[in-house]
Amino acid sequence: MYTGILHTHKLVVVLFLLIYLVKTFLLLSGKKEALQGFTKKVKVPEMIISFLFLGTGLFMIFQIPEIRTLLIIKVILVFASIPLAIIGFKKMNKGLAALSFLLLVGAYGLAEINKRRIEKKPISGEIVSDANAEGYDAVVHGKALFMANCVACHGENGDLQNVGAKNLQEAQSSEAEVSEIIMNGKNAMPPYKKILSEDEVQALVKYVFSLRK
Numbered sequence: 001m002y003t004g005i006l007h008t009h010k011l012v013v014v015l016f017l018l019i020y021l022v023k024t025f026l027l028l029s030g031k032k033e034a035l036q037g038f039t040k041k042v043k044v045p046e047m048i049i050s051f052l053f054l055g056t057g058l059f060m061i062f063q064i065p066e067i068r069t070l071l072i073i074k075v076i077l078v079f080a081s082i083p084l085a086i087i088g089f090k091k092m093n094k095g096l097a098a099l100s101f102l103l104l105v106g107a108y109g110l111a112e113i114n115k116r117r118i119e120k121k122p123i124s125g126e127i128v129s130d131a132n133a134e135g136y137d138a139v140v141h142g143k144a145l146f147m148a149n150c151v152a153c154h155g156e157n158g159d160l161q162n163v164g165a166k167n168l169q170e171a172q173s174s175e176a177e178v179s180e181i182i183m184n185g186k187n188a189m190p191p192y193k194k195i196l197s198e199d200e201v202q203a204l205v206k207y208v209f210s211l212r213k
């Protein structure tokens with residue numbers, strides 16, 4: 001469900017931006033008649049798209065396990081752009097219309113950055129985390145990493161299934177596939193390859209497999 005909403009959101013955001021790109025271009029280049037014609041033509045689709053855009057966005061915000069600053073800025077930009085666009089196009093004010101479009105593009109850019117900028121949370125407790133050290137246990141290390149970084153979506157037992165996460169107890173993927181998804185992410189799952197070492201990913205793979213029934 002969440003994953004479907006996420007894809008719908010991405011699609012309608014692109015359509016929404018395209019409509020605004022055309023409108024802003026027509027306004028800025030002084031083609032008033034073309035703008036009026038275009039606005040009339042896209043009126044109904046635009047209403048549906050705007051409704052889906054805000055509806056899917058709101059739905060997702062209430063499911064996301066941790067709200068980060070960039071996300072808040074993104075939402076503020078989107079909501080600030082709406083009155084600017086309405087006034088800008090009604091009064092044919094080029095400055096306001098352009099500003100509103102820039103805010104929307106900025107919000108879109110922030111969303112892209114936000115997706116990749118995840119932080120590694122420190123593990124708690126005394127754990128041997130050096131894979132070459134004596135007494136190292138990959139599953140123990142993996143569990144500590146998992147508790148710090150993954151439980152918000154997967155839960156302590158791997159079966160929480162928040163934001164469209166798969167039930168890790170019932171997953172069938174191979175070790176290579178699990179390691180691939182941890183490194184590169186998928187849908188709402190963030191990519192971890194920039195913040196976790198190879199040993200840490202391996203430890204997580206071992207722990208993820210230990211959750212299976």
Ligand code: HEC
Nearest residue numbers: 149150153163164165166171173178181186187188189204
């Ligand atoms: C923001 C939420 C979120 C966080 C945090 C998160 N995941 Fe995920 N994870 C997901 C989602 C969503 C999927 C399902 C992706 C898909 O297939 O659409 C997933 C899928 C997976 C899978 C694939 C299951 C399978 O075999 O099909 C593994 C393994 C996994 N996550 C491990 C982790 C580990 C390890 C961490 C911590 C380092 C982590 N996840 C952090 C959301 C998250």
